[in-house]
Amino acid sequence: MSLTDLTLARAREGLRKKEFSARELTEAHLAAIEALNPQLNAFVTVTHELAGAAADDADRALARGEGGALAGIPLAIKDLFCTEGVRTTAASRILENFVPPYESTVTAKLKASGAVFLGKTNLDEFAMGSSNMTSAFGAVTNPWQRGGDPAALVPGGSSGGSAASVAARLALAATGTDTGGSIRQPAAFCGIAGIKPTYGRCSRYGIIAFASSLDQAGPMARTVEDCAILLGAMAGFDPKDSTSADRPVPDFAAACGRGISGLRIGVPLEYAAPGVSGEIAALWERGRAWLRAAGAELVEISLPHTKQALPTYYIVAPAEASSNLARYDGVRFGRREEGGDLTELYEATRAAGFGDEVKRRILIGTYVLSAGYYDAYYLRAQKIRTLILRDFQRAFETCDAILTPTAPTAAFAQGEKMDDPVTMYLNDIYTVPASLAGLPAISVPAGLDPEGLPLGLQVIGRPFDEETVFAVADKIEKAAGFSALPALRAGA
Amino acid sequence: MSYTIDGKTGPWELVIGLEVHAQVISRAKLFSGAATVFGGAPNSQVSFIDAAFPGMLPVINRECVAQAVRTGLGLNAEIHLESRFDRKNYFYADLPAGYQISQYQHPIVGRGVIEIELADGEVRQIGITRLHLEQDAGKSLHDQHPTKSYIDLNRAGVALMEIVSEPDLRSPEEAGAYLRKLRTVLRYLGTCDGNMDEGSMRADVNVSVRKSGEPFRTRCEVKNVNSVRFVMQAIEAEARRQIAVWEEGGTVLQETRLFEPARGITRSMRNKEDAHDYRYFPDPDLLPLKLDPAWVEALRADLPELPDAKKQRFMAEYGLPAYDAGVLVAEQASADYFEAVARGREGRFAANWVIGDLFAALNRTGRTIETSPVAPGALGELLDLVADGTINGRIAKDVFEDMVESGEAPAEIVARKNLRQVTDTGAIESAVASVLAANADKVAEYKSGKEKLFGFFVGQVMKAMAGKGNPALVNDVLRRHLA
Numbered sequence: 025m026s027l028t029d030l031t032l033a034r035a036r037e038g039l040r041k042k043e044f045s046a047r048e049l050t051e052a053h054l055a056a057i058e059a060l061n062p063q064l065n066a067f068v069t070v071t072h073e074l075a076g077a078a079a080d081d082a083d084r085a086l087a088r089g090e091g092g093a094l095a096g097i098p099l100a101i102k103d104l105f106c107t108e109g110v111r112t113t114a115a116s117r118i119l120e121n122f123v124p125p126y127e128s129t130v131t132a133k134l135k136a137s138g139a140v141f142l143g144k145t146n147l148d149e150f151a152m153g154s155s156n157m158t159s160a161f162g163a164v165t166n167p168w169q170r171g172g173d174p175a176a177l178v179p180g181g182s183s184g185g186s187a188a189s190v191a192a193r194l195a196l197a198a199t200g201t202d203t204g205g206s207i208r209q210p211a212a213f214c215g216i217a218g219i220k221p222t223y224g225r226c227s228r229y230g231i232i233a234f235a236s237s238l239d240q241a242g243p244m245a246r247t248v249e250d251c252a253i254l255l256g257a258m259a260g261f262d263p264k265d266s267t268s269a270d271r272p273v274p275d276f277a278a279a280c281g282r283g284i285s286g287l288r289i290g291v292p293l294e295y296a297a298p299g300v301s302g303e304i305a306a307l308w309e310r311g312r313a314w315l316r317a318a319g320a321e322l323v324e325i326s327l328p329h330t331k332q333a334l335p336t337y338y339i340v341a342p343a344e345a346s347s348n349l350a351r352y353d354g355v356r357f358g359r360r361e362e363g364g365d366l367t368e369l370y371e372a373t374r375a376a377g378f379g380d381e382v383k384r385r386i387l388i389g390t391y392v393l394s395a396g397y398y399d400a401y402y403l404r405a406q407k408i409r410t411l412i413l414r415d416f417q418r419a420f421e422t423c424d425a426i427l428t429p430t431a432p433t434a435a436f437a438q439g440e441k442m443d444d445p446v447t448m449y450l451n452d453i454y455t456v457p458a459s460l461a462g463l464p465a466i467s468v469p470a471g472l473d474p475e476g477l478p479l480g481l482q483v484i485g486r487p488f489d490e491e492t493v494f495a496v497a498d499k500i501e502k503a504a505g506f507s508a509l510p511a512l513r514a515g516a
Numbered sequence: 517m518s519y520t521i522d523g524k525t526g527p528w529e530l531v532i533g534l535e536v537h538a539q540v541i542s543r544a545k546l547f548s549g550a551a552t553v554f555g556g557a558p559n560s561q562v563s564f565i566d567a568a569f570p571g572m573l574p575v576i577n578r579e580c581v582a583q584a585v586r587t588g589l590g591l592n593a594e595i596h597l598e599s600r601f602d603r604k605n606y607f608y609a610d611l612p613a614g615y616q617i618s619q620y621q622h623p624i625v626g627r628g629v630i631e632i633e634l635a636d637g638e639v640r641q642i643g644i645t646r647l648h649l650e651q652d653a654g655k656s657l658h659d660q661h662p663t664k665s666y667i668d669l670n671r672a673g674v675a676l677m678e679i680v681s682e683p684d685l686r687s688p689e690e691a692g693a694y695l696r697k698l699r700t701v702l703r704y705l706g707t708c709d710g711n712m713d714e715g716s717m718r719a720d721v722n723v724s725v726r727k728s729g730e731p732f733r734t735r736c737e738v739k740n741v742n743s744v745r746f747v748m749q750a751i752e753a754e755a756r757r758q759i760a761v762w763e764e765g766g767t768v769l770q771e772t773r774l775f776e777p778a779r780g781i782t783r784s785m786r787n788k789e790d791a792h793d794y795r796y797f798p799d800p801d802l803l804p805l806k807l808d809p810a811w812v813e814a815l816r817a818d819l820p821e822l823p824d825a826k827k828q829r830f831m832a833e834y835g836l837p838a839y840d841a842g843v844l845v846a847e848q849a850s851a852d853y854f855e856a857v858a859r860g861r862e863g864r865f866a867a868n869w870v871i872g873d874l875f876a877a878l879n880r881t882g883r884t885i886e887t888s889p890v891a892p893g894a895l896g897e898l899l900d901l902v903a904d905g906t907i908n909g910r911i912a913k914d915v916f917e918d919m920v921e922s923g924e925a926p927a928e929i930v931a932r933k934n935l936r937q938v939t940d941t942g943a944i945e946s947a948v949a950s951v952l953a954a955n956a957d958k959v960a961e962y963k964s965g966k967e968k969l970f971g972f973f974v975g976q977v978m979k980a981m982a983g984k985g986n987p988a989l990v991n992d993v994l995r996r997h998l999a
Binding site: 355390482 | 568575603800988
């Protein structure tokens with residue numbers, strides 16, 4: 025088996041047993057990047073030298089019988105995490121040459137546990153998108169192809185570069201961020217696992233903000249267990265983030281092995297709304313059967329405000345974004361376009377620095393917060409958000425976890441769904457409710473559509489109960505026995 | 517009689533409310549660890565949070581919250597155990613994030629009251645609407661370069677308390693008294709240094725005028741006035757402008773104005789139409805601020821004695837008249853100085869010396885009470901020398917002037933200059949005898965009924981004794997000789 029095909033868990037074992045070195049493992053992945061990134065465009069920055077040095081550090085630590093939980097594990101980092109001394113762009117022209125003088129808490133924790141960063145992965149500009157088409161550095165290509173058709177598909181978004189790099193074996197695992205589905209939907213599109221933990225589980229310090237009340241970092245990997253291992257190293261209280269939760273980090277990896285016998289799995293009626301494709305409905309039905317077979321009890325639940333979730337999300341997220349992105353003004357850092365006066369400087373800088381989707385969301389956000397519209401849009405959206413949270417609280421009185429599809433379709437082709445932004449926004453229909461409620465939710469690869477593209481199932485848990493989410497996801501993963509491989513991958 | 521301004525159509529009343537921005541005394545900024553010292557080199561006290569770098573997050577500074585609570589308690593105001601931070605969005609070069617974190621809908625402190633005393637002794641209660649915490653912006657410097665503006669972010673993110681009064685003030689004098697009282701309270705509490713020159717206290721003034729008995733008319737806001745005197749001038753200038761507008765048949769428009777001290781007028785800054793839409797919304801980076809009631813009570817228990825209470829105590833404990841007590845408590849340092857002098861001595865005597873001789877000397881030498889050339893202990897010793905009869909009151913004034921000049925202890929000055937009071941009746945007898953002998957004509961006049969001349973004789977005797985005679989003994993001896 026090639027080094028790039030290993031799971032994170034297996035690679036960790038191999039490193040400990042000296043079957044191979046961190047240097048070899050890292051070189052194998054750098055070579056894969058070299059070979060495939062020109063096609064995939066998954067990385068916007070590759071840090072060969074830093075990766076080599078980190079791998080050598082890990083080898084020395086491992087040789088002493090030391091080394092943290094991720095010593096020598098090559099990871100891809102979404103280019104939304106600030107990395108000290110390494111360009112961090114948010115896939116935007118406005119930060120094209122921005123080199124942060126500080127490290128995000130999540131990446132600092134990963135470094136401290138010995139991880140090797142291969143580079144920074146592509147994403148939708150400022151994490152705004154579901155296709156990775158809005159990146160200033162060009163689209164990312166999904167390593168998967170429709171049976172026999174080499175047309176480039178989208179990897180999903182916004183963590184499309186991370187998802188594609190993990191699926192194509194350019195990295196053992198990656199970090200992502202999820203605001204309305206940005207980890208789960210690309211994970212589903214690329215046939216990998218990805219979890220958005222509970223809001224507050226991972227520190228947001230040093231992650232470039234999109235919508236602060238929704239943004240959460242999370243892991244993306246080829247197995248549920250790998251996600252659990254990686255999340256264990258990313259999570260934890262951070263006094264530098266006022267919204268981070270001061271509670272202990274459980275052993276997520278151990279939770280994967282928990283039985284689910286007697287566990288009540290909720291199936292929300294509203295997610296079976298007309299419009300769900302036959303193949304998605306069938307996949308969902310298979311998921312229910314697998315969990316029943318594993319001893320779980322399936323219960324119908326109702327989340328009555330599901331329909332309002334998407335419009336609510338597309339008010340709350342742009343509102344926060346419009347304010348969060350005001351700092352990109354050309355005055356202190358990032359791109360600057362000179363102007364005759366301050367207003368011209370702002371206008372020229374932001375016109376040149378931001379892409380269309382970012383501009384669109386800033387406009388929407390500014391609109392919904394303006395005097396005269398605030399009550400009708402922002403305030404009402406906040407009220408509905410509370411109702412959505414209450415829906416979940418009620419549902420969790422009768423169930424322990426919720427099973428849904430991750431996305432309404434498999435990956436679509438680059439250029440598709442581009443005419444009308446609303447069609448694109450519909451991709452988030454199953455992922456957004458858990459985001460608004462701040463709940464942990466994972467996507468697990470569970471099957472293929474008739475054209476051979478991966479599909480994912482989503483498991484949503486109670487706040488800070490990632491353990492149950494991992495346990496249920498692990499059973500789906502085992503039952504699904506997902507072993508299909510993408511067309512574009514290292515060694516293929 | 518209430519204050520009015522006479523226009524062509526008769527008297528007009530003023531309605532005034534003040535929004536005071538008071539810079540919180542704290543080592544670090546409201547949401548970052550950067551220092552807050554005034555006068556640092558430009559951009560030397562700026563964290564990545566203050567400069568709003570990507571991914572940076574605010575974390576509330578506990579001490580700033582404590583200062584706001586202390587201030588609220590000092591203003592007899594309700595403390596809100598839960599408050600919230602909002603973003604006030606607008607673009608400006610010295611506002612790095614493009615928004616100011618402030619408390620819009622749910623301030624940390626609610627209604628309170630402040631008592632002001634006017635020159636005629638009238639006491640008025642002025643309502644406080646609210647106090648909230650917010651970040652200061654940076655500073656734009658437009659005079660450093662012919663075409664560019666420079667930005668100094670040292671001040672960006674420093675904690676401010678915005679203290680909003682009810683429209684309860686009715687004259688420039690009341691507004692001045694309110695500001696001075698507020699400043700005194702803040703200084704006592706140690707929550708703001710009240711230094712208007714350095715901009716650590718600034719006022720926005722809301723002014724409207726009306727005829728007696730009318731409801732409120734439209735108000736204008738005069739922004740950023742930076743001294744008590746200018747506040748009073750700005751109010752009068754703005755009121756006169758509004759009166760003129762109304763009396764010419766016009767309508768006062770709600771707008772923001774600036775006061776130009778040099779010309780004594782206010783001018784329009786921006787009107788309602790091009791007012792900013794600040795798009796306030798709750799800051800998603802910060803959780804609601806929840807205070808533990810026990811923590812608030814602990815802060816309350818630790819509050820210093822405030823000026824109103826101290827004034828009452830000075831009147832009760834030292835027998836001071838209200839005016840003297842008021843003068844002494846206006847500054848914590850004066851009150852402390854007085855108490856150091858008065859402790860164990862006669863209070864009114866001590867107050868007269870502090871308010872009279874000491875304050876005059878400070879004025880003359882350009883010193884403050886903190887840098888007084890005469891320490892309270894030394895002044896106390898001087899008072900003791902008078903009280904125990906070592907020197908008389910007249911000589912004490914000279915000794916005090918010498919103390920201001922030389923910094924020497926009063927006893928040493930008395931010894932060096934040989935100023936001890938003469939109580940030897942023999943010496944007084946002989947001085948009296950020679951004065952009376954030299955002024956036989958005046959003695960005759962006195963005896964024929966011109967008793968006012970007694971003072972003349974006292975003066976002559978004291979002069980003959982170089983001022984050192986014991987005044988009571990001199991009087992006794994003179995009376996005996998003239999009888």
